[in-house]
Structures are given as C-alpha cells and as structure tokens.
Amino acid sequence: MGNSGFLPIPVPMAEPDTPQPTPFPIRIVTEPPPPVDLIGLPPLDTSKKNDFFYEAWDRFLALEPKRAKKTSALAKKIVEEKRGIEQKSGEGLAIKQNAATSWEEAADDCRAKVAAIVDECERLNRKYVDHAFDLEGGPYCLVNLEGQFPKAIGKIDPPKWIKRIEDVFEKPQFFIDGANATDVHQGSAGDCWFLAALMAISAKKELIENLCIARNEKIGVYGFVFYRDGEWISEVIDDKLYLNVGDDDKLSIVRDWSRSKKEGRYVYYEEDKLKELLQRGGEALFFSHCKSNETWLPLIEKAYAKAHGDYFSIEGGYASEGIEDLTGGVGVVINPEDIMDKDRFWKDQLSQVNEKYLFGGGSKAKGSKGVIGGHAYAVMKAYEEGDLRLLKLRNPWGDTEWEGDWSDGSKLWTAEMMTKLGHTFGDDGVFWMSYTDFLKHFPNINRVRLFDKSWQVSQQWTCVKVPWTVDYLDTKFEFTITEKGPVVIALCQPDDRYFKGLDGRFWYSLHFRVYKNGEEEGRWIVRSMHNSGSASEITRSVSAEIENLDRGTYSVVFKVSATRWTGSMTAETNINLFAADRKEKLLNVGRRFDYAQAKGNLRAAEDAVRRQQRRDTTAESNDALKKARRLKKQENERERLRKERLDKVTKQRKREYEGAVRERAKTKKEVKKAREAAKKAPKGKKVEREPIIVVEVKGSEASSTAVNTPASSTDDNAAKSDETISSAENSNSDAVTEIATKKDIAPEHVENKKVESVADVLAKIQITTPSKAASEDNEQNDGEESDEPYETPLDEPQEVTNDDFEWDSDIDAPVVEDSDEDETQQQQNDTIFGTDPWNALCVLGLRVYSQNSEAKIRVVKGNETA
Structure with missing residues (x-):
C-alpha cells in the first residue's frame, strides 16, 4: 500500500481522540x-516514475x-x-x-x-x-x-x-x-x-x-x-x-x-x-x-x-489482524447485515468465544450511547440463558462505557445477575450489552479462528504482474488434500506495516474461487467470503472455510485489483531521498521489505518485467523503423510516378519546340535562297520561284504553309513581292492574316480561310516611290531584305508542374498508414499512462489449513506472470 500522509480512503479503524490520564484533578x-x-526534504523529481524496488536498493547496498x-x-x-x-x-x-x-x-x-x-x-x-x-x-x-x-x-x-x-x-x-x-x-x-x-x-x-x-x-x-x-x-x-x-x-x-x-x-x-x-x-x-x-x-x-x-x-488497524499476529489464526471481519441466520451465528460462532474463536468489535464511525465512534473493543465473554443473550466487552481506554440496556446502573440488573456474571459497577471500561445491541452498534465483527496442533498448514508464495484491467489471472494455485475434513484457505499478501515508506504507490485487494479439478467447469465450490479487514482496498488477506472438503486436487483461481495513488512516492524515490540522511532507518526498513518480498521472489519478477520492457521497446523501435521504411518506399514510388509524368510531357514539348526551330531555320534558308536567285536573274526576266514554306509558331505549336511567289519583271516588284508573302489557297488563314498585317496588306483580302493569288494581292498594293531616306536605308541594307520574322527567338516550352495535371489519388495523394492497423501494446500503454508505465507486481501467498490431513500446494503460472 502506497501512502505518503495522503489517504484517499479512510484509515482502518480510525483512532478516536484518546483522553490523557491525569493522576489528580489539576x-x-x-x-x-x-x-x-x-x-x-528536498524537492522531489516527479518526472521519472519507477515502481521497482531492487534496482535502487542494489545501488544503495553497493558498498x-x-x-x-x-x-x-x-x-x-x-x-x-x-x-x-x-x-x-x-x-x-x-x-x-x-x-x-x-x-x-x-x-x-x-x-x-x-x-x-x-x-x-x-x-x-x-x-x-x-x-x-x-x-x-x-x-x-x-x-x-x-x-x-x-x-x-x-x-x-x-x-x-x-x-x-x-x-x-x-x-x-x-x-x-x-x-x-x-x-x-x-x-x-x-x-x-x-x-x-x-x-x-x-x-x-x-x-x-x-x-x-x-x-x-x-x-x-x-x-x-x-x-x-x-x-x-x-x-x-x-x-x-x-x-x-x-x-x-x-x-x-x-x-x-x-x-x-x-x-x-x-x-x-x-x-x-x-x-x-x-x-x-x-x-x-x-x-x-x-x-x-x-x-x-x-x-x-x-x-x-x-x-x-x-x-x-x-x-490504526483491525482487531482481527491484531489477533492474527498474536495467535497465528485466520482473522476475518463480518458485517452483521450479511449474516443470514443470526441465531445460527450466535450458536455456531459467537457463543464459542475464547474456545474455537476470538472476537472483537469495531464500532460505527459516529458513536452513540457511550460507544466511541470508530473504536475497537474486545469481546471477553458470552452468556446465554433462555432468550437472554449477553456479551461482555471492554474499552481499551479503561473507561467510557456503554450506556444502554445492561450498562452499569441499568434497571435490568439484579443482585442475582450481578453475582452470576461476576459484574461490578464502575467506570473501568468493562460492560455488558445484549446480542441485539451488539449487532446494531458494531458493524464490524472481528473474528479469528484458532488452530491447535491437530492442524497442518501448507503455504506457497509467488509474484504476479497485475494487469490494468481486472479479471481472474492465468496464474493459479493447486492444492491436494489427502483426507476428507475441514479446510481453511487464506490468500494473503505481506503485511506492509513494517516496511512503510517502501511499499510504493500500489494497493492491492484480493479475491479467489476454488474449483475441484475434473468437475464441471464454471461451478466453484467456495469463494473468498471474508476479508481480514473491513476495507477491501487495504486488507492483507481473504479467506474461506469448508467444514468437510473431499479428498482430491483443487484449483484456486484469483484476481488482484490494483489501485495506484499518484500522490504517494515510489520505493525508488524514497530510497534515493533518504539514502544519505536516514541511512540506518532505510537499511532497517529495506531489509524487512526485502525479506517479505523475497517470499514471492519479487527480484526475479522485476527483472523479467524489465527484460520484457526492453524487448517491447526494441520491438516498438523496429516496428517504427519498418513503418517509416514502408511509408518512405511508397512515397518514393509516388514521387517516381509524378516525375515520370512530368518528364514525359516535358520531353514531348521539347521535341515539338526543337522541330519548330528546325522548320523555321529551313524556311529561312529557302527564303534566302529565293532572294539570291531573284537578285541574280536578268532584269525584265520572269523568275519562277520555288514554293516557300512559311512557318508560324505560337507557343510550342508550329504550322507551315506553302506559298508560290511569282517572279516580277522588275527588281522593285520582285523585292516588294518578297515582302508581301501571302498564303496560297487552302492554307491557314490566321497565318496569312498575320503576314498580311505585318506587310500592310488589308485584312479584307483574307476571308473564309481562302487567300487571293499573289498576283491579285500585289496588284492591289499601291507602290510609291521611296523617299530619299528610305532609299538610303535600302542602300545601307545593301539590297538585303529584312529577316526580322526569323531572327525573333521562339518561346521556349513552359515548365510543367504537378498542378498542371488532373488530380490522381494514386499519385498525388499523401501516403498514410492503414487506419485499421492494430496499435502495439506499448502504444496503448503510452496512450493511457504516458511516460509513467503500469508496473504493478504483487507478492502473494496461499495458506491451506487442514485437520488430520496433508495439503500439497503448487503454483501453475500463466502468461501474465513476470
């Protein structure tokens, strides 16, 4: 039980204020x-939580x-x-x-x-x-x-x-x-x-x-x-x-x-x-x-x-556990409300006080009629005569008594009854009360069953890892009875009173069922009906009694409910905290803790859990690396497909662009050739020109039109015809329109995607005598015609991006892990506990008391054990 001055549940038998004795009235x-x-105390480091004992203890004992x-x-x-x-x-x-x-x-x-x-x-x-x-x-x-x-x-x-x-x-x-x-x-x-x-x-x-x-x-x-x-x-x-x-x-x-x-x-x-x-x-x-x-x-x-x-x-404690410590019996706390037949309880148990059983009583939290609230009393004697049933009790204070029926001074007392019961009045803490009033004012009846030399006891200890979700564990005990007879079964954990401060943050409550091996599954013989204390969260044992158990082998399946109180300090924290200034106290308490937990081999359990945690961490790291590699591979594949798509379109546009450049260079060469031929022809002689391919490039698309340029009888007309190249019939009208516009040819000559003959177009052009400046300019060009349409560079293909394509989820969508993939156990733990893992290890033992028989116990370990 971990508790550092902070109790989330009531202390067992909360001690009432004790009156201090005064020898005289002053x-x-x-x-x-x-x-x-x-x-x-120095400030605590709460960033690290470790519920294990031996790792820090070994460091403390290193010297x-x-x-x-x-x-x-x-x-x-x-x-x-x-x-x-x-x-x-x-x-x-x-x-x-x-x-x-x-x-x-x-x-x-x-x-x-x-x-x-x-x-x-x-x-x-x-x-x-x-x-x-x-x-x-x-x-x-x-x-x-x-x-x-x-x-x-x-x-x-x-x-x-x-x-x-x-x-x-x-x-x-x-x-x-x-x-x-x-x-x-x-x-x-x-x-x-x-x-x-x-x-x-x-x-x-x-x-x-x-x-x-x-x-x-x-x-x-x-x-x-x-x-x-x-x-x-x-x-x-x-x-x-x-x-x-x-x-x-x-x-x-x-x-x-x-x-x-x-x-x-x-x-x-x-x-x-x-x-x-x-x-x-x-x-x-x-x-x-x-x-x-x-x-x-x-x-x-x-x-x-x-x-x-x-x-x-x-x-603070329970009288039942105190009587256990003084007698070696098995103590339980009984709630009177749970007793089915109260006459039978009196006859079989309470009337046998000081013989087969010892009894005590825990009062209600709020006292009444002289009974101190939350206080422990001893049951000293039982008396029965006819319908009258009385119990003799004593207050440990030595004063302050019951004030109801059969109390000191009650009218129910007679001289005969006082002599018969040997009772005298006086505030000495001893009083009598009826069985009915006892059941009413004491909700916790502490009872301990005693064992003499005719009883054999066998016990087996172990350690289990308690899961976060509570259920019966895979680990169980098996015991064999050689002779038919009474049996008392007690499942217990070490008494934590003598190693307070090293008990950690976990409190454990126990429960078990007993099955006979080989019989119908699901039918238990008995369950743990009693706790050694009234609060199950902090009780140290649970037990059951069978008055006549047949010989045979039986399984004891159990569940352990763990509660972790974050306000408490771990054993590791206290060891590190008190190692210097409380060395002797720590050494004494630590050795007692070691001795108690060694019964269940807690050290081996902690080592097993740490090894498993290391394996889980390694497996989690490997899984993360595998997942990252898998996602990276998928992302690389999608990146390759996107790049392949871009490269394909880019190469296609580059090929079209290079083809347009080649066609334009070819056209320029042919035009130049035609010009040179026209210059060399005798004046007045008609020169037949070969068709010229006029190429228009818009963006990365190219179109070509064959144009027949007739010879002129004069050089001027020949030059003018070179400057007013038009498209032939059935050519691209847009291209012709552009050429006509550049050469001052009226657009109306281009209609319905048909082009007039070159002769007709040239005939409509008004030829004027060039000015002196124009003549000089022509002389400077040395008779060369302008190559401006061919010198202007073509627009290179625009860069293509993934946004230029329609959405393709198989290529453009981000890579994600399948949503239905199971989380690892460590991931689930991290989700619930963060950096403070659930490390609940409980040492517990089974004791089997049998009369005139011999019980053999063994542990059958399951997967959840450390």
Missing part, C-alpha cells in the same frame, strides 16, 4: 521540547561489505530464504509443517537470544541496551521512514524522557495473577485495535504465555514472538520506556484553566515532589500501561512496535 502544563527536524551480510541476523535470514526459493525453479517460498512448528522454532530462537544477552551482561555487569531499537538513540523509534509521528504526538509534544522499568515502578512485576483485560489501558498511541486484540487473547492464559517467551528483569531483557506473513518471528527488547514528564521539565499547576484564553490560576507547589510523583507508576508512561505495577503490557507493545519498525507503524 492540569499539568509542560513546555514543549525542541522540535525534531526530520521533514526537511555494503560482505561481513555485514554474514553477521546481520536479518541479512542471514534473507540469504537463507533466497536459497530455498532458488531451489524451487523461480517459484516463491514453499512451507509445509504443523501449525505449531513455526512457533516452536521462533520460541527456541528467542530463548537463545535472551540467554546469550544475559550471559554477556552478567559478564560485563551491565544492563541490556537494545541498540537496534534504542529509544535514546533518536526519533526513529517513534517515526516512520517518511518522518510521520503517531497521531497523538501530532497534538501534543513528542516524549523525550526515557527511564527503565525499575526507575518507574516501586516493585515492578511482569504479571500479577496473569494477564487480564482489565490491566489494559491505552496511552498516546493510536493502537486501540492492537490493545483490543491483547484483551481478547488475555481470556486464554496460554495465548499470552505463548507470546512472552523469555525475560530477565534484573538485566532488563525481554523476548517475545509474533506471527507475521505465515511464520512466527521473535523480537528482543530492553526495558526502557517513554515518560510523560521528564526531570528537566518545568511544570505548573493551574486551576480554572481556559483553553481559549490559555490562562488560569497558578498554584504553588514543591516541584521535585511533583516530578517524582508524576514519574512513578503506570500512569507515568507515555504509551499503554497497567494501573498496577504490572509491566507486561507496555513491554509487549514496545516489542510489537519494534517488530514493525516504530510506534507510528502500529497506528
């Missing part, structure tokens, strides 16, 4: 201690010496667990044992640790100091990796005074007549759910004793065991505890204190005596305490906080 005002500078891996107990555990996983060919951790075996191993380990510490301390004549969870060593026992304090400390000042048990209590005793629910009083931590779980198990003496394994009060060392992620673990602590009041605190006794005005009447007192009084006894402790000289409660709370890293990590 108000104690303390000066605030210096602020702890933990949150001075870790080999000896640290050999001497650290947790590091050795991780190495041993990974070796076991490597032997399973890439699958996760597999364990098969008696339900009590894991506890016995953890208990032996705990006793050995305590014994070693005792030997060392006796030899050195020193009390034990737990350097791994040293309250005096800094604030990290209070705050998580991200620097968040417990809720209560946000309203008051953090405790800075620490003392050992012997300095707080006059005659400390771990137990006085065993552990009792009435011993429990909540302090300034928001862990009512955990204290409710402690009260629930206190009804069974052996359960508390199973937690408190070894201790030595003189040396100040205590060893406990807790159940976590399918196995029992041990924790050893010293006896240092936080206090409300310290030696150097400046105290004031104030009467009639006004919160708004922050003033009152100060009372003079002897400060040393007051401090001594406030620093003695259970009420001097900052967190939970017993009102007597018993010490088991604050010490077990401290050990539980150490097991999860700090006191912040145990804030």
